[in-house]
Amino acid sequence: MRENKSLVMPAQAGIQLSTQMLRFFLLILALFLLFLTSTFAYATPQDLYPFSSPADAQRFQAFIKTTRCVVCQNQTLAESNAPLAKDLRDKIYTLIKDQQSDADITAFLTQRYGTFIFMRPPVNYATLALWLAPLLIFFLTIAFLVL
Amino acid sequence: MKKANFTLMPFIILATLLGFLAYELFHAKPQALPSALIGQSLPNFRLPSLLEPGKNFSAAELQGRVSLLNIWATWCSACRIEHETLIIINQRDHVPLFSIDYKDNPEDAKLWLKNLGNPYEKIGEDTQGDLGIDLGIYGTPETFIIDKQGKIRYRHVGALDENTWQEVLLPLVRQYERE
Numbered sequence: 001m002r003e004n005k006s007l008v009m010p011a012q013a014g015i016q017l018s019t020q021m022l023r024f025f026l027l028i029l030a031l032f033l034l035f036l037t038s039t040f041a042y043a044t045p046q047d048l049y050p051f052s053s054p055a056d057a058q059r060f061q062a063f064i065k066t067t068r069c070v071v072c073q074n075q076t077l078a079e080s081n082a083p084l085a086k087d088l089r090d091k092i093y094t095l096i097k098d099q100q101s102d103a104d105i106t107a108f109l110t111q112r113y114g115t116f117i118f119m120r121p122p123v124n125y126a127t128l129a130l131w132l133a134p135l136l137i138f139f140l141t142i143a144f145l146v147l
Numbered sequence: 148m149k150k151a152n153f154t155l156m157p158f159i160i161l162a163t164l165l166g167f168l169a170y171e172l173f174h175a176k177p178q179a180l181p182s183a184l185i186g187q188s189l190p191n192f193r194l195p196s197l198l199e200p201g202k203n204f205s206a207a208e209l210q211g212r213v214s215l216l217n218i219w220a221t222w223c224s225a226c227r228i229e230h231e232t233l234i235i236i237n238q239r240d241h242v243p244l245f246s247i248d249y250k251d252n253p254e255d256a257k258l259w260l261k262n263l264g265n266p267y268e269k270i271g272e273d274t275q276g277d278l279g280i281d282l283g284i285y286g287t288p289e290t291f292i293i294d295k296q297g298k299i300r301y302r303h304v305g306a307l308d309e310n311t312w313q314e315v316l317l318p319l320v321r322q323y324e325r326e
Contacts, residue, residue, distance in 0.1 A: 070180075070285050083250070084286065087276050112283035114183035144156065 182302040190281040194271030204271035214243035223287040229306035237266035
């Protein structure tokens with residue numbers, strides 16, 4: 001009997017040891033998974049302006065790339081880190097989310113900031129010289145070269 | 148004759164371009180942008196009143212007399228400089244002065260007014276900056292002259308100083324008051 005016991009005892013100790021090891025292993029695994037998920041979260045680029053439709057996402061991009069950051073005048077809303085640029089990006093985002101048309105958003109921005117807010121000046125009497133100047137210079141150059 | 152004219156041409160073009168450059172460098176004011184809202188009615192806003200809990204400050208309150216609408220914030224250092232001028236204006240010239248506390252913490256704003264004095268008749272809390280966008284503002288401080296009909300007549304961008312007030316804004320205020 002004694003011999004038997006002595007035979008059994010190491011076996012039980014072995015089982016106890018292996019459950020301990022298993023627990024330890026599970027703990028390590030849990031920690032590993034925790035770190036894995038946390039790094040995963042950091043690695044995923046967060047979309048600040050999520051849209052349900054790709055068309056809307058495209059409209060948003062088109063708007064922020066053609067709208068001027070009025071504080072930092074020669075940057076677009078897409079490029080600028082100014083607080084007002086962020087506010088205007090957010091505003092355009094909510095307007096697109098609210099199913100506003102491109103014309104509505106353009107009107108919204110123009111009414112508040114004037115046409116200056118768009119990087120591309122509109123063609124009107126005030127900007128006619130600006131738009132025609134390159135053409136005029138081109139023809140003048142040709143004329144000078146020919147003469 | 149023609150040959151001589153041609154050789155001078157590049158210099159004339161260069162001189163013209165340099166002239167434009169000089170203008171842009173020394174005379175142009177890229178920051179002085181007229182408001183798109185001149186001549187239009189104030190946006191129909193309704194904001195929580197800073198110093199009266201539970202009460203609102205709305206656009207309708209600016210009707211009936213010529214008043215100033217000042218946009219400020221405690222995080223804006225130019226506003227601190229301007230604040231002294233506003234207090235003087237309010238005490239000496241008796242022009243009604245309203246204001247919008249723009250993207251600010253109400254507690255900071257209350258402390259600011261307690262320490263520096265309060266020249267404002269009423270203050271609206273624009274915590275999110277929505278009215279700022281509706282007013283087409285570029286930053287703080289900005290000051291609008293609002294006429295009796297509640298229309299925006301003039302906008303001053305940047306800190307208002309005694310000189311600009313005496314020479315530009317005050318005459319306009321008196322002129323609109325006579326209308």
